[in-house]
Amino acid sequence: MFTPKRSDRRVFLKAAVASAAASVPYHFSNERSLSHEIKSKNDRMNVGVIGSGGIARENMDASKQWLDIVAIADVDKSRREEFNGRFAGGKAALTEDYREVISREDIDVIHVATPDHWHTKPLVEAMLAGKDVYCEKPLTLTIDEGKLIRKVQRETGAVVQVGTMQRSQFDTFVKALAIVSEGRLGRIKQVQAAIGSAPASPAIPVRQVPDGLNWDRWLGPAPKVAYRHSEGSNNGLSNCHYEFRWWYEYSGGKLTDWGAHHVDICNWALKLNGQSEGPNLIGGTASHPVEFKEGFPVETDRYNTATNFHFTVSYPSGAEMIIRNDTDNGVLITGDKGRIFVNRSKLVGKPVEDLQHNPLPEDALAKVYRGLPMERAGSRTAHWGNFLHCVRQRETPISDVESHMEMLNVCHLAGISARFGRALKWDNINEQIVGDEQANHFLARPYREGYEIEM
DSSP: OOOOSSSSHHHHIIIIIHHHHHTOOOOOOSOOOHHHHHHTSSOOEEEEEEOOSHHHHHHHHHHTTTEEEEEEEOSBHHHHHHHHHHHSTTOSEEESOTHHHHTOTTOOEEEEOSOGGGSHHHHHHHHHTTOEEEEOSSOOSSHHHHHHHHHHHHHHOOOEEESOGGGGOIIIIIHHHHHHHTTTTOSEEEEEEEOOOOOOOOOOOBOOOOTTBOHHHHHTTSOOOOOBEEOOSTTOEESSTTGGGGOTTTOOTHHHHTHHHHHHHHHHHHHHTTOOOOOOEEEEEEEOSSOEETTEESOOSSOOSOSEEEEEEEOTTSOEEEEESSSOSEEEEEESSOEEEEOSSOEESHHHHGGGTSOOOTTHHHHHTTTOOOOOSOHHHHHHHHHHHHHHHTOOOSSOHHHHHHHHHHHHHHHHHHHHTSOEEEETTTTEEETOHHHHGGGSOOOOTTOOOOO
16 A cells, blocks of 8 residues: 655644655656556555545546555445445445445545535535545636635645646647747637537436435435436436536536536646736626526526637736637637637647647657656556555645636536626636626535535
């Protein structure tokens, strides 16, 4: 088992790491291999998994070369048992209460891969328990949850990696950002995140809760409602596994699901180009599959997140960000010297073609990646490699809570604007909506009694 370089993990984290990690200089110009770093050691890290659905499976496939799963928490008995057999040889401890996982002394890192409305509570409590965490995106359901996460992370010094693995896709997104950082596009005028549409549904009937699923615990902090499901292709229509994405009660819909990926790249591009001011206005149009009244869906038996949308986010510098559903999925970055388009399969544009006769400096990608190790075994593996390196070295990972919440606030604001059908003025310093108290109430949400965060 991995043994931290400290005698008391929690005291060390709280007392020293927050400031030390922030001050680590990045002098590396060449790629370093995490594989060599890990394989040169005789130990592996123990991981506790909270949520064992499809994303957790993909993440463990990507990181199993470095990790041993010792405990699995999931409110669905069949899921945790299947995950145990596949990834832990049936040897991991199983529970439906995640607190039994984060309290274990033999666990080095925690992986949170629950539905979105269950991210903040176990993440915060794991950090307070002295654990480092890889948490899936989007990190929060609300803006105020992000304030709490940032506060606790600063106080504990926990290493937290967010699962926005596009930040570790070197041949497309990191290369695109290196083009930006080297000034090849000039001053950025517009960034665009095209994230596709979301589905609608007919009324979904109430059904008996499946055997082995603790529905009350699945709902957790969210309001208590009936379990709904209708048969269909794949998993069918539901307000549970996977389909939770299309209910504002548990997610932000496409705006936070795919927005967490592409808006992140847009925000990173602006910052790398020195245009780091936060937004001050967001507005546009959105359509929903149900009617809304005072920000809440009138019908409660079907999907309710925005299906189609076109938002403009304005910045004090004059730059703007477009978030839309109606064009090719990917990120378009336009500057006064040129523009590029990037997604998970391609990077195109004249500044890319120009690299043939005017290549980027040898260390350009490494600079964007802050000199951290660059594993080239796929973006998900690279992202986990980055996290585990940072756990060992007490460094800030490439997708940290600060940068993630900067961009996720934009996604959340788009969702609030969609629900009210009006533009919102934003005070980025105080993180408040200006002159709209009704909309400001949506910066937070009440937690159901018995599921409050345990501080």
